[in-house]
Amino acid sequence: MVKPIRRDIFFLNQKSEPATKADAQVVTDLLDTLRANQARCVGMAANMIGVRKRIIVVNMGMMNMAMINPVITKKTGAYQTEEGCLSLEGVRPTTRYQEIEVEFLDIGWKKQKQRYSGWIAQIIQHECDHLDGIVI
Numbered sequence: 626m627v628k629p630i631r632r633d634i635f636f637l638n639q640k641s642e643p644a645t646k647a648d649a650q651v652v653t654d655l656l657d658t659l660r661a662n663q664a665r666c667v668g669m670a671a672n673m674i675g676v677r678k679r680i681i682v683v684n685m686g687m688m689n690m691a692m693i694n695p696v697i698t699k700k701t702g703a704y705q706t707e708e709g710c711l712s713l714e715g716v717r718p719t720t721r722y723q724e725i726e727v728e729f730l731d732i733g734w735k736k737q738k739q740r741y742s743g744w745i746a747q748i749i750q751h752e753c754d755h756l757d758g759i760v761i
């Protein structure tokens with residue numbers, strides 16, 4: 626189900642908790658909401674639809690991918706950039722890493738470990754920040 630986007634900074638500044646299988650509906654809602662906002666949004670974290678659970682969705686070109694309880698285990702190649710956010714106005718400066726390694730559960734709750742670089746790595750870093758209550 627498509628959900629409204631939260632813009633309440635007090636809420637967005639709180640850390641999210643680990644997701645469990647009871648949160649399967651949140652994964653579906655988040656994918657639906659990303660699809661509905663695809664024209665202006667490339668990724669979302671669950672707290673952006675009002676659920677403080679560690680779930681993100683990322684647009685990977687042809688498809689959207691859900692990552693449950695993602696953890697960035699390696700990052701290399703720091704660079705400065707600017708990012709916008711569906712929950713905020715304008716763009717802000719931030720430091721990102723060119724290559725990252727992420728451990729997460731996929732939509733089938735299987736453990737995955739993947740490397741990403743460039744644009745997709747940047748989206749994942751932005752959404753993982755949301756899980757820690759960091760809004761750029």
Ligand SMILES: [Zn+2]
Nearest residue numbers: 709710711712
């Ligand atoms: Zn954001």
